[in-house]
Amino acid sequence: MATANKNLDIKVEYVTRVEGHGNIVVNVKEGKIEKCEFHVVETPRLFEGMLRGRSIFEAQHITSRICGICSCGHTLASIQAAEDALGVVPTEQTVKLRKLLLDYEFLDSHLLHVYLLAAPDVLGVPSFIPLIGTHNAVVRRALRMKKAVNDVCDILVGRHIHPITAIVGGWTKLPSKKDIDTQIKILEDMAPDMGETLKLAKVLKFPDFHRETEYVALVSDDGEYPLLNGDIGSTDGKRVSKKDYRKSTNEFIDPRSSAKFTKWSRESLFVGALARFNLNSNKLHPKAKAVAKDLGLKPVCYNPFMNTVAQVVEIVHCYYHALEILKDLKKNGVDYSQQLTVGVNEKGAVPVRAGNGVGSVEVPRGILHHNYETDKAGMIKLANCIIPTNQNVNNIEHDFTKFLPEIITQPKADITLKLEMLVRAYDPCISCSAHYLDVKYVD
């Protein structure tokens, strides 16, 4: 296709979840790119406003409702921020169980993403639904794995969507011996499906596109792949404590878009599985390291499409990490005296003080920050939540600017598909990723 005088007008209207609506706008006139933007408009649910005046002990319950997919991630970030504000230090057992919950959250979200995106791409269909007829076994495997992770989550935290038992101070219900055995069995029974998933991952093909950017994720000094604890670090050598999270986000308004953008050391930053891999790959479980090698993923990888591969690597890591925690609990037992019921702390079971607390937790799509300021009665005065997808929007747009000229000679259907795939690679949210993008061309 001749390109010197190519005209292209792409407008992709693209619905996302809590992050609101995202649109791809591309405008090429006589071969010259006039516009290449990714816009996000926040959905006005006003959570940060609604939290004001509520008890800090209700924050977890309310903010888990920001997102049905990441409700366990929001729960953990919210609890961490609340405990920081109150000065509560969780016990070792509490932290161990929170890490287990985070492993389940990653498994659930990454599996759904890889299957909803990878399978249709590989099998050449535009969405998951047609596969029910053509690739029934793949669909059944995806649903079976999703159900298995959902089942272990039900046992650990009451339910995966809007968890019940994880609260400020600890857990309202601790897993019985039988609960631990059941979780181990469910995970071990998943092993053959895990193997098939890796086979699927091996045939994935991605565009060869590279753009250097700053990868941001939790970093730590111990040997554990940091998902819950640590500082905020970057591949540009930056490191700040969670309290200084705003230094890592630097939210700013771009006049072209109503979304807040973020940046740190350079024009944009990347959060998510690939950022974690790039910063912490040496801390992955040995089985996950082997899979990364097998799939050709090496740090520092500057191809955003490889985020999906990094998710597959994390699936393996979280699977084995969860099993290790469970086996440790089975061997060393659970201290049930730590079970607690707090409600809104009307009996003062947890000492309350005025404070300002930050929770920064890795959730499937990247680092998530919650920040609350409370008065001396434990009522929330101010709340701020910075969600991973919002941190990535600016980076997606910079990727577009570099990527479009590289593919401009291709047929328009290919260009659109590749731009869509690029957005999907960031896994902005499951619903948006699987959603058909309506594309309109005028040329």
Next chain:
Amino acid sequence: MKKETKPVKAVSNKPKVAFFDFACCEGCQLQITNLGEGLLDILGAIDVVEFREAISEKWDKDYDVVFIEGSIGDHHAEERLKKIRARAKVLIAYGSCATTGGVNGMKNSFELDEIRASVYGKDYKLFDSTPTKAVHQVVKVDYSINGCPIYAPELVEVLKCALRGLPYTVPDNPVCAECKLNENVCMYERGISCLGPWTKAGCNSWCVNNGNICYGCRGEVKNPAKNANDIIGKYNLKPELIKNKFDMYNKCKEGDK
């Protein structure tokens, strides 16, 4: 949001079912995927003609059953809901945000411009926002599936009724009725207030079984536990504390008066 019409092929006489989401976390939609392979049985009995996550719009005929997830919080949403209702034989309000306004209702505890400015600053008018309404406060609702999130067994029951044209009634009992059958120790006996006495049952006392309190997500029962008001006296509770807790999910109820 959709630009082009991609007609859906009507290849069967199965009921045409559609899902629409408004302001919500979409967790109730996700509960469907947690049915596992059982989901395929449901999909075998219906034709899903609109589902934002998977199927391109739009179906240009009437719907047999529509699921409405989320609450209504801006002008565009209200108009869109009315248009959907006009084409739907049966409309199901799906999940707390749809049935009671859910947590989105807490917006109504604030002066609208104030809360908008508190989140978006001086440019808040870029984002249209109206006081939160439950679905029944905008259009007629035929069935309700309560809960945040919905309880999957109830979804299957309601869908069966809706497809056969049978009524489905949520028993007008408080959560305490189920909680007692589950042999939980009453939260009040543990010194903690719980909204079970005022909240519609049907969740099998999900939260209390797991050691937490009831937050009232299923909406208010018509006849609170016989001794609900006695509880306030017996445990020396401040009625405003209970009201404040109940507002987390039920603030929109004030719009019913």
